Amino acid sequence: MIKEETRLTAEDIQLLKSLGRVKGRRLRMLVLLTFVALDLGILLLGSSRMGEAGISIPVAIAFLLLTALCFFMWRGMWLMSRRSQRGIQDGRKGIVELQLKALKPNGRGGLDYVAANGEVYRVAVPLPGISILGKQQAAFYPGVIEQAEGLSGEKVLLHISATGVLLQVSYPNQPAVKAAAALTETDKQLVREHRSREKVIVIGRVTEILHPIRRGKRVEDTYIRLGDTLYLLKPLRAPELAISTGQEVHLHFLPGKQGEADQLLYLLGS
DSSP states (O other): OOEEEOOOOHHHHHHHHHHTTTHHHHHHHHHHHHHHHHHHHHHHHHHHTTTTTTHHHHHHHHOOOOHHHHHHHHHHHHHHHHHHHHHHHHHHEEEEEEEEEEEEESSSSSSSEEEEOEEEEEEEEEEEEEETOOEEEEEEEOOOOHHHHHHHOOOEEEEEETSSBBBEEOTTTSOOOEEEEOOOHHHHOOOGTTOOEEEEEEEEEEEEEEEEOTTTTTOOOOEEEEEEOOOOOOOOOOSEEEEEEEHHEEEEEEEETTOOBBBBEEEEEE
């Protein structure tokens, strides 16, 4: 077990800044829910003044539930913003080398990396954001992990901020190889607007599989780690295999230009 302390890199600081900002569809959803809660409060107040008890009871229940939800969401975002700012101000991070015994959700939204010697490293997990079109973005948000699977027995390097945010993960013995390639005719049928561009192929073993908590009835998001990078598994073409850790895969995607999100084309087995 090797533990080392060093300064945050520019990439670490950028990740923490991104994590501490409330933005995108999460902000829009939270603002919408807050306005709905306010509208219900106004309706409840009006119905109580008019003595309409039959209306006020269900409205009161909805108001209380929605207000509680908004409170915990705003509180969670405020705590993450505070944690990010404290991590940046501290300026340090720890690097831990361990042999992975298990990777599991810790019940508080984050992950527990359990080492072979029994030590447990509890971390908050930044996940790449998702655009409305389902593309992975460069910005990060606080992940709430429901299920997780890691490649046990492997050496892992964890970069952890002073406030417990997971900044980087690498499996030194399981590197991923990236290479540029021309679009095939099948690729061009998937993305007609990008016929002149190159794609990137990543080949490596899946070292981690993360499932954030599902929101409502929407399709479950799945992230897989190849090398030191998490990829959102939302391909334009349905995967031809069931994903498991230790499996070697070929991931094909279009790199985003000018800050755009990467676009996953498909995932193949070796």
